[in-house]
Amino acid sequence: MAIAFKQETFRDDFSYRNSAENIRRFPFPFDRDEYMYAVNMEPHVKGQKGTAFENLIDIDEHYVAEMRDRALVLKEDPLRYQALPHMMAAQWDTLELLMEEQAVGFPEHFTLARNGDQWRWINRPLGIDDTFTFGDRSTLPCEPLEYITRQAQGDFCIVDQRDGNLWMDAGMVTTQADWSLDFDIGMNFMEWHGPVPLAHQMGVFDRALKFLLNLQQGKPTRRFNWTMTINPRLDTSPENYHKWGPDRATVTTGNVGDKVHLRVEVQSLWRLPRSNAILFVIRCYLMNMNELVTVPKWARRFPRVLRTLPPELIDYKGLTRYRQTTIDWLSKFDDGEPTSPGTFPD
Amino acid sequence: MLVEGIKSRPVYMGLSIQPRARRHIFALEGEGAHALLDRKAALDSTALSRSEILYAPRGSQGKGNDEALRALGADMFFAAPTIATLLFRLRGTLTTAHMGTRLYIAGTEGFIGQAMIVALDHGMDHASVITEHRGSLARRVQCVHCKGVTEDVTHSPFPCGHCGLPLLVRDHYSRRLGAFQGVNIDAEEPGSAPDPEELFL
Ligand code: HEM
Numbered sequence: 134m135a136i137a138f139k140q141e142t143f144r145d146d147f148s149y150r151n152s153a154e155n156i157r158r159f160p161f162p163f164d165r166d167e168y169m170y171a172v173n174m175e176p177h178v179k180g181q182k183g184t185a186f187e188n189l190i191d192i193d194e195h196y197v198a199e200m201r202d203r204a205l206v207l208k209e210d211p212l213r214y215q216a217l218p219h220m221m222a223a224q225w226d227t228l229e230l231l232m233e234e235q236a237v238g239f240p241e242h243f244t245l246a247r248n249g250d251q252w253r254w255i256n257r258p259l260g261i262d263d264t265f266t267f268g269d270r271s272t273l274p275c276e277p278l279e280y281i282t283r284q285a286q287g288d289f290c291i292v293d294q295r296d297g298n299l300w301m302d303a304g305m306v307t308t309q310a311d312w313s314l315d316f317d318i319g320m321n322f323m324e325w326h327g328p329v330p331l332a333h334q335m336g337v338f339d340r341a342l343k344f345l346l347n348l349q350q351g352k353p354t355r356r357f358n359w360t361m362t363i364n365p366r367l368d369t370s371p372e373n374y375h376k377w378g379p380d381r382a383t384v385t386t387g388n389v390g391d392k393v394h395l396r397v398e399v400q401s402l403w404r405l406p407r408s409n410a411i412l413f414v415i416r417c418y419l420m421n422m423n424e425l426v427t428v429p430k431w432a433r434r435f436p437r438v439l440r441t442l443p444p445e446l447i448d449y450k451g452l453t454r455y456r457q458t459t460i461d462w463l464s465k466f467d468d469g470e471p472t473s474p475g476t477f478p479d
Numbered sequence: 480m481l482v483e484g485i486k487s488r489p490v491y492m493g494l495s496i497q498p499r500a501r502r503h504i505f506a507l508e509g510e511g512a513h514a515l516l517d518r519k520a521a522l523d524s525t526a527l528s529r530s531e532i533l534y535a536p537r538g539s540q541g542k543g544n545d546e547a548l549r550a551l552g553a554d555m556f557f558a559a560p561t562i563a564t565l566l567f568r569l570r571g572t573l574t575t576a577h578m579g580t581r582l583y584i585a586g587t588e589g590f591i592g593q594a595m596i597v598a599l600d601h602g603m604d605h606a607s608v609i610t611e612h613r614g615s616l617a618r619r620v621q622c623v624h625c626k627g628v629t630e631d632v633t634h635s636p637f638p639c640g641h642c643g644l645p646l647l648v649r650d651h652y653s654r655r656l657g658a659f660q661g662v663n664i665d666a667e668e669p670g671s672a673p674d675p676e677e678l679f680l
Binding site: 212296313315316317318319320323324325326327328333371372373374375378379381382454 | 485486487606621623624626644649650651652653654655656660662663666667668669
């Protein structure tokens with residue numbers, strides 16, 4: 134079924150909203166009434182129709198608007214896209230993977246026709262119809278990773294594997310939860326995770342790295358991450374923190390429903406065939422509290438999760454100023470009934 | 480001592496002389512001179528005949544080591560008037576360096592970071608460069624907002640030397656930039672920045 138793409142904004146007048154159907158397919162990340170870091174990885178396999186897991190690379194009603202927002206971010210700050218020179222094979226791997234997955238999952242919107250290394254890519258929602266030579270950089274208007282990630286929802290990092298570690302050597306990062314690709318590029322797994330509290334001591338990163346070093350081609354894995362954002366703003370980069378930071382002080386009991394958003398990242402990890410690098414996809418979903426409480430199970434669960442959060446996580450995720458106000462507002466929707474296991478609506 | 484436990488900060492292991500290297504290049508800043516002078520015993524005549532010492536005096540403790548360094552009798556000795564001129568010379572040296580060359584860097588963390596960038600630009604692996612921290616704990620900080628780098632930061636917060644925003648100095652270090660990250664401290668409530676504290680002396 135063709136998706137009706139919305140005209141909306143993630144800045145200025147913030148007209149982004151979820152349709153009722155899109156709320157139902159929201160990847161709510163909590164399978165119980167509390168939250169703590171863990172090595173929360175599971176096979177990235179297709180899920181039920183009508184969920185965000187129906188396809189392994191997900192496109193939704195926000196696609197066109199999100200791609201427009203990415204273009205705006207890149208015009209202001211081209212350093213959000215960077216790739217070190219040795220990553221060219223991995224860039225082509227990524228282009229292939231994203232084109233294939235998007236064309237298979239959404240044939241009414243994307244078509245990939247291959248004839249040897251002559252490829253034709255049609256992206257109907259963005260009005261693109263390009264023919265190029267796979268592997269020949271000069272036949273595309275920009276580098277292959279930039280080309281395809283200007284046409285794919287979510288942020289993307291490619292990590293190179295060497296010396297028993299993973300190195301963040303390329304990325305397109307415009308919809309991030311407060312970290313900088315320009316600062317982190319070239320770092321290894323432990324280094325870029327440096328600022329995360331508690332998880333190092335818990336051994337989470339040691340185990341996660343070991344797991345990823347053995348990731349097999351054709352067996353992608355995924356995990357959830359989440360935080361909260363005031364206003365439906367995709368670009369919550371540290372670069373622009375002085376512009377969006379003041380939003381955090383604007384939350385009142387009267388505007389929680391509209392302003393406060395749950396921000397969920399479905400992160401999938403893919404071993405790439407030619408380069409042996411790993412593609413890390415950070416697909417970001419935003420939903421405001423008015424939308425969240427339309428699902429009774431989520432309305433009960435989310436305030437409980439917020440209550441149990443360790444102080445280190447509250448601070449790291451930047452929730453300090455508005456967590457209590459949000460809990461108070463949400464508590465109206467929590468009748469104290471037990472919640473069912475799992476993340477999906479009842 | 481540097482604070483430990485910052486995962487992204489390099490560990491500076493100390494200048495251990497690698498006897499089998501075909502060429503030793505020492506880039507020394509200020510008190511970094513003592514990192515080498517303290518290891519005189521490890522420098523035999525063969526090692527010295529293969530050594531090039533580059534030195535930029537700096538700070539009250541780190542000046543006046545020219546003669547002592549020169550007296551080591553290395554193959555080449557260069558006293559640079561500033562860090563910038565030392566780095567310029569280092570670039571030239573590394574451009575013509577051959578296999579088996581070892582680079583040693585000693586001095587403040589900001590200097591190590593800048594000399595390391597030159598090494599990385601010349602294709603050296605960061606893990607093969609031998610480093611020792613000497614001298615002040617001042618940090619080299621990149622403003623994440625305007626990307627300007629401020630040298631010798633001793634306080635947090637401090638005003639960015641480029642865009643002027645009051646910056647918190649985070650414990651997050653980029654080897655590629657040779658700098659810690661500075662983030663606007665009062666973004667959520669402009670004007671609420673606390674008084675600067677002297678943290679990195
Ligand atoms: C190669 C793939 C990965 C990349 C590129 C990546 C990247 C990042 C980055 C850039 C951050 C933000 C750090 C900051 O504050 O500056 C982060 C946070 C984090 N990462 Fe990863 N990560 C990867 C895989 C994983 C895996 C497999 C785990 C599994 C446990 C994990 C767990 C976390 C956690 C718990 C946080 C803190 C998030 C929060 O509380 O908001 N990461 N990651």
